[in-house]
Amino acid sequence: MTSTRPLTGTRQSQAIPLLSLSGITKSFSNIVANSNIKLSLNHGEIHALLGENGAGKSTLVKIIYGLISADSGEMYISNTKYRPKNPKDARKNRIGMVFQHFSLFNAMNVYENIAVGLDDSFSELDLRYRIIDLSKKYGLPLNPNDVVGNLSAGQQQRIEIVRCLLQSPKLLIMDEPTSVLNPMEIEQLFNTLRKLASEGTSILYISHKLNEVKELCNRATVLRGGKVIRTCNIKDYSTAEIAELMVGNSVKATVRTNKIFGETLLKIQNLYQDSEDPYGISIKNLNLEIKSGQILGIGGVSGNGQEELMTALSGELKPKKGKILFNGSLINSLNSEERRSLGIFSAPEERLGHAACPDMTLSDNVLITCSKTANLTKYGFIQKDLTKNLAQNIISKFDVRTKDFSSLASSLSGGNLQKFVVGRELLQNPKLLVINQPTWGVDAAAANFIRQAIINLAEAGTAVIIISQDLDELLEVSDDFTALVSGRISNPRPVGDLGLKDIGEMMSGTLLDD
Amino acid sequence: MDISSIDPVILIASLMVSSTSILLAATGELIVEKSGVLNLGVEGMMIIGAICGFIICVEFKSPFLGLIGSALGGALLSMIFAAVTQFLRANQVASGLALTLFGLGLASLLGHSYTGIKPPYLPKPNIPLLSDIPIVGKMLFQHDVVVYFSIVSVVAAWFLFQKTKLGLIVKAVGENQESAHALGYNVIRTRVIAILVGGSFAGLAGGYLSLVRVPQWTEGMTAGAGWIALALVVFSGWKPLRLIIGAYIFGGFTILQLNLQAIGIELSVALLSMTPYIVTIIALVLISSGKGRVGTSTPGSLGKVFMKVR
Numbered sequence: 001m002t003s004t005r006p007l008t009g010t011r012q013s014q015a016i017p018l019l020s021l022s023g024i025t026k027s028f029s030n031i032v033a034n035s036n037i038k039l040s041l042n043h044g045e046i047h048a049l050l051g052e053n054g055a056g057k058s059t060l061v062k063i064i065y066g067l068i069s070a071d072s073g074e075m076y077i078s079n080t081k082y083r084p085k086n087p088k089d090a091r092k093n094r095i096g097m098v099f100q101h102f103s104l105f106n107a108m109n110v111y112e113n114i115a116v117g118l119d120d121s122f123s124e125l126d127l128r129y130r131i132i133d134l135s136k137k138y139g140l141p142l143n144p145n146d147v148v149g150n151l152s153a154g155q156q157q158r159i160e161i162v163r164c165l166l167q168s169p170k171l172l173i174m175d176e177p178t179s180v181l182n183p184m185e186i187e188q189l190f191n192t193l194r195k196l197a198s199e200g201t202s203i204l205y206i207s208h209k210l211n212e213v214k215e216l217c218n219r220a221t222v223l224r225g226g227k228v229i230r231t232c233n234i235k236d237y238s239t240a241e242i243a244e245l246m247v248g249n250s251v252k253a254t255v256r257t258n259k260i261f262g263e264t265l266l267k268i269q270n271l272y273q274d275s276e277d278p279y280g281i282s283i284k285n286l287n288l289e290i291k292s293g294q295i296l297g298i299g300g301v302s303g304n305g306q307e308e309l310m311t312a313l314s315g316e317l318k319p320k321k322g323k324i325l326f327n328g329s330l331i332n333s334l335n336s337e338e339r340r341s342l343g344i345f346s347a348p349e350e351r352l353g354h355a356a357c358p359d360m361t362l363s364d365n366v367l368i369t370c371s372k373t374a375n376l377t378k379y380g381f382i383q384k385d386l387t388k389n390l391a392q393n394i395i396s397k398f399d400v401r402t403k404d405f406s407s408l409a410s411s412l413s414g415g416n417l418q419k420f421v422v423g424r425e426l427l428q429n430p431k432l433l434v435i436n437q438p439t440w441g442v443d444a445a446a447a448n449f450i451r452q453a454i455i456n457l458a459e460a461g462t463a464v465i466i467i468s469q470d471l472d473e474l475l476e477v478s479d480d481f482t483a484l485v486s487g488r489i490s491n492p493r494p495v496g497d498l499g500l501k502d503i504g505e506m507m508s509g510t511l512l513d514d
Numbered sequence: 515m516d517i518s519s520i521d522p523v524i525l526i527a528s529l530m531v532s533s534t535s536i537l538l539a540a541t542g543e544l545i546v547e548k549s550g551v552l553n554l555g556v557e558g559m560m561i562i563g564a565i566c567g568f569i570i571c572v573e574f575k576s577p578f579l580g581l582i583g584s585a586l587g588g589a590l591l592s593m594i595f596a597a598v599t600q601f602l603r604a605n606q607v608a609s610g611l612a613l614t615l616f617g618l619g620l621a622s623l624l625g626h627s628y629t630g631i632k633p634p635y636l637p638k639p640n641i642p643l644l645s646d647i648p649i650v651g652k653m654l655f656q657h658d659v660v661v662y663f664s665i666v667s668v669v670a671a672w673f674l675f676q677k678t679k680l681g682l683i684v685k686a687v688g689e690n691q692e693s694a695h696a697l698g699y700n701v702i703r704t705r706v707i708a709i710l711v712g713g714s715f716a717g718l719a720g721g722y723l724s725l726v727r728v729p730q731w732t733e734g735m736t737a738g739a740g741w742i743a744l745a746l747v748v749f750s751g752w753k754p755l756r757l758i759i760g761a762y763i764f765g766g767f768t769i770l771q772l773n774l775q776a777i778g779i780e781l782s783v784a785l786l787s788m789t790p791y792i793v794t795i796i797a798l799v800l801i802s803s804g805k806g807r808v809g810t811s812t813p814g815s816l817g818k819v820f821m822k823v824r
Contacts, residue, residue: 067696087698103693105686106814115679116686117697124677 016079018043018202019064019095019171024073026059033059035226037073041171046193046203048213048234050246051223052443053415057206058100060223061173064204065097066090091119096164097173100206102156106149106279110159113148117163127166135162138192149279153180153301154188161192172196173204178212179469180301183504190216208246209472210239222246247444254452254476258459261479262292265463266432271322273305273312281305281487283312286322288482288489292431295454295464296492297478299471299507305487306436306467307349313434313465314346315339326432341372343431347421349440349467351414355421358410362402363391365409366424373428390427398423398453399446415442419450426453433457436467451477471503485509520773525766526653530661533765535560535719535727537664539743540750540757541671542715547747548675549708550688550815554610555595556716557740558617563588563717564724565621568628568731577636581660581721588717589710591617596709600702603819618734628731636660636726660722665758667715672754684708688813691820701820716740742794749799751811764794 017040024037034056041047051057062068064075066084075082077093084090090097104113114131115122128144135142140158148156157177164172174193178186193203193216207213213220214234222229222245229245237245266289273283283305290296300306311317312324315336324331326342334342348354356365367387371377376387391405398419402412409417418441425433438454439447454477458464467484468474474481475495482492483506490506539556546553566587571580595613598604638658645655674681687694687704695701723739724731742764750756767790775786 066698087696091698099696101692103690103696105689105693107689107811108682108685112682112685116682116694121679 017041018045018078019082020076021064022074024060024063024070024075026063026068026070032226034063034070037223037226037228039221039228039231041202041204043170043202044197044200045219046197046205046217048217048220049204049206049223050208050210050213050220050242052208052246053441054413054443055223055246056226057223058175059226061097061175061204061206064090065095065173088119091167094168094170095173096167096169096171098157098160098164098175098177100175100177100179102160104148104156104159106147108148109144110142110146110148110151111144113159114144114163114166118166130166131162134165138162138165138195139188140192153303154182154185157181157185157189165196169201171202171204173206175206176208177205178207178209180303182301182507183471183500184508186212210242213242214239224248243444252448254448254455256455256459259293259479260461261294262461264289265292265327266290266465267323267325267328269323269325271312271324272320273308273317274320275305275308276311276317277307280308283308283487286487286489288492290432290463290465292461292463293458294480295458295466295478297474297481297495298465298467298484298489299469299474299481299503300484301507302349302437302469305484308487309484310346310348310434310436310467313344314348315344337372340369340428343429344434345425345428345430345432346434347425347436347438349436351417351421352410356409356417359408361406361408362395362412362420363387363405365420366391366394366405369424370428394420394423394427397427399449414440415446418442419446422450422453426457429460430457430462432463432465434465434467437470438466438468439470439473447473471507475503481506483507483509519777520770523649523653525769525773527656529762529766529769530654530657531727531765532768533761534661534664535722536739536743536746536764537668537757537761538660538719538722539716539740540746540761541664541667541754542712542719543743543747544750544752544754544757545671545674545684545715546708546712547816548688548752548813549684549705550691550813550818550820551599551705551709552606552610552817553592553595553613553709553712554607554744555592555613555617555740556712556743557736557738558614559588559591559713559716560617560720560723560736560740561621561734562591562617563720564735565625565628565720565731566717567721568633568724569624571633571725572628572631575634577634577725580633580725581636581718584721584725585714585718588715588720589713592709592713592716595713596706599819600706600709603821606817606819614740622733625731625733629733631730633725633729635729658726660718660726668754668758675754685813688815691815691818695820705820716743719743742791745795749795752813753811760794760797763797764790766790767793 020040022038024034026034037060049057049060059068063070066087066089082093111128111131115127131142131144135158140162142158142162148159157180177189181189197203205213205217217234219231220234220242221231222242224246268286268288271283271286275282281304312319315334315338319332326344331339352358367376367382370390374390376383388405394400395402395405400420400423401416412420422435422438425435439450442450451473454464466474466478478495480492481495481498482490485507486509539560543553543556563584567580567584570583571577591613595609598609599606636658638656641655645651675685683699684704687699687701691701720736723735728735746757746760750760771786771789775783
């Protein structure tokens with residue numbers, strides 16, 4: 001995304017690598033998460049750790065950071081044996097880690113969040129100065145008194161990074177750092193990382209976004225199924241080649257055969273929706289229109305009103321102000337059951353507890369959402385066979401890896417449950433489908449399948465609203481694109497007309513005027 | 515009926531005494547809840563503290579040993595709660611309620627042969643100069659040590675959470691258990707210690723009732739004070755200094771309504787005995803509404819079971 005020249009970290013490399021792993025193996029009950037992993041990191045190198053979800057990246061870095069211990073294998077730091085019992089040991093060896101899901105405390109301020117993560121003793125005033133100093137030096141401005149819950153995801157990540165930098169790490173582990181950032185924040189982060197690398201800090205960069213990795217990293221280690229597939233110089237490979245290494249086979253692109261838009265199906269006028277979360281963002285004056293057969297992609301970092309828009313559309317909460325019109329009639333006061341019977345279906349982001357009841361079987365989960373639309377009850381009695389068949393149907397059509405319809409929702413892995421939830425909504429022949437993060441946590445092949453299923457639905461005349469943080473996905477699938485930033489939305493525009501600059505502006509909210 | 519027969523000096527002096535027990539229990543529970551644990555067994559720990567302290571005081575003829583015994587009794591009972599909720603991962607609400615029922619029952623059993631006995635008095639410290647100040651001296655400086663200890667412990671709790679690393683860790687564990695674990699803090703150990711501290715405070719609160727405030731042993735003598743302490747913690751928005759306000763309003767109205775009954779005010783006794791509860795709740799709701807709402811100050815992981823994953 002930026003044109004800055006990637007650093008050649010190898011220029012600093014010395015004979016002895018900073019960190020080297022050999023034969024690292026770890027299994028959980030019956031799954032082998034890491035098998036005989038070999039990895040070495042040079043000083044001042046930005047090294048990518050690539051792989052699909054479930055490839056074992058997170059397990060490996062958790063072993064390095066001392067959160068879990070390996071079953072076998074050895075680790076060395078500058079040729080001395082390294083065996084961390086807990087993260088404190090790792091930090092003593094000057095290894096820092098920035099988590100994908102921040103380990104921050106919302107109700108506490110920036111200073112407290114940083115202080116609680118430091119092992120050494122310090123004086124409050126001194127630490128405050130060092131936070132301000134360090135954050136300025138690396139272009140990560142922070143105010144120690146801000147309450148974390150009120151900050152954006154990008155600002156929260158800065159706290160994590162500054163917390164690591166205060167311990168002057170030799171190795172910084174970054175777990176999917178860009179998944180919550182907008183394009184401008186990503187560029188800022190990359191500049192910081194390059195500066196750190198040029199000062200001799202090694203960075204282990206975990207990602208599945210190949211463009212970023214190609215831009216930032218020197219070498220890459222690709223994991224698949226818990227094994228190292230290859231370690232390579234990233235410049236010698238094309239993105240497609242690396243993708244193939246990660247997935248194991250090539251993924252074909254989605255196809256759209258027709259684009260016929262019908263009448264305007266859903267119209268939102270001046271919608272206001274308050275957030276239920278004390279640190280959430282409320283929806284302000286939102287206007288939107290969607291025709292049947294159209295796919296509208298709503299981008300933006302989660303936590304900018306995505307959840308609130310979702311609850312307003314699904315009928316979970318009544319809008320505070322404004323109108324939601326479906327086929328010309330006002331549906332503000334209809335609850336989700338009533339909206340479902342009109343043909344409005346939704347798949348919220350949080351799979352367990354929101355989109356599915358964790359402690360109920362898959363067939364019961366089908367029953368509670370589709371009892372009316374799929375006629376699963378008769379005179380108030382459950383049609384057991386119909387329900388089971390429908391659940392089994394979803395399982396086989398969407399390749400949900402589980403025993404059968406009697407499995408508990410909570411027993412499925414994130415990706416599999418995701419396929420089940422999406423499949424359940426897609427099979428109801430919705431008139432309008434609202435879907436939040438449709439491919440979150442699923443592997444590339446399954447993600448592709450879900451995207452194609454969404455496209456097929458639109459071709460058959462369904463209007464689809466996709467809310468997603470995955471920009472590439474939105475640009476691939478949607479007809480029109482807009483971004484939800486700070487609870488406000490810019491005018492949707494056809495995807496074909498958009499340049500990267502336009503998207504960047506939409507996603508940072510600069511197009512919104514008051 | 516003559517309102518002027520109520521002496522404000524004595525009123526304030528006795529409200530401090532009557533609030534002390536609730537204040538102690540609430541301070542302990544606040545520490546527990548800050549660590550993310552909801553222990554509804556305060557009432558049970560208080561009554562166990564009351565009887566343990568009483569027995570030790572009578573047997574050893576030492577009120578000081580009695581107070582220490584009451585704290586140990588409360589801590590011992592809270593260990594059951596800690597074991598059940600932290601190591602066996604049981605539901606905290608159910609376990610807490612069970613702890614209260616168990617504590618009340620066990621206390622009656624233990625205290626069977628101790629009804630009607632008078633325990634030795636806890637001597638009051640003589641504070642020179644300050645206690646001789648007219649009015650203020652009698653109001654504030656002629657109390658027993660536990661009254662002062664309760665105030666000091668509230669301030670200490672405030673200092674702990676505002677100024678120390680230890681307090682920061684406890685807050686972190688209660689705010690987001692997964693993050694605290696990821697940073698390398700031992701969530702379970704922190705919580706077990708907090709539960710024990712909370713238990714000793716509740717025990718001491720009970721001991722103060724049976725050894726100083728009443729002083730004798732009667733079954734069910736805590737009479738819901740543990741529940742009021744729990745409510746105080748919530749309405750104080752988990753802020754230690756506000757506990758003093760809440761506890762003193764409650765204590766004040768308890769004493770006031772007793773005085774009003776004594777001078778024969780023409781209002782039903784039932785209504786009068788209700789006032790401390792109602793006034794306390796209204797006052798605290800007013801304090802906790804608006805900025806710094808309860809919703810945002812509740813420890814994020816309160817009542818959640820912690821399980822290490824992967």
